[in-house]
Amino acid sequence: MxxxxxxxxxxxxxxxxxxxxRLKATDNPEAFIKIARECGYDFTIEELEAEIxxxxDEELAAIVNPGWGTRRHIHPR
Incomplete structure (x- = not known):
């Protein structure tokens, strides 16, 4: 669960x-878990790492920097 x-x-x-x-403001896993628990989510660092x-790469980028969509339509020079 x-x-x-x-x-x-x-x-x-x-x-x-x-x-x-709030979550982006911390790079400390314990603080991340604490913020998640305050929001009603209960899991361990290991479970979070497994989920991540x-x-x-695209899904992770959408979480970390949602303003930037995938750039598959841009062709490299």
């Missing part, structure tokens, strides 16, 4: 800019 909480948090981060800003490892 806690692995599902990590999944739900990552989905919520895509939609909630305030939550996204399953994301594609």
């Amino acid at each position: 806690t692995q599902q909480n990590a999944t739900q948090l990552l989905e919520a981060v895509k939609e909630d800019q305030a939550l996204q800003a 490892s399953q994301l594609s």
Whole structure:
């Protein structure tokens, strides 16, 4: 069940800019977990890392920097 909480948090981060800003403001995994728990998500650092490892580069980029979409339409010079 806690692995599902990590999944739900990552989905919520895509939609909630305030939550996204709070989580991006920390690079400390313990602080990240604490913020997630305050929002009702309960999981371990290992479960979060496992969930993140399953994301594609594009999915991870959408969470980390949602203002930048995929750039597949741009051709390198």
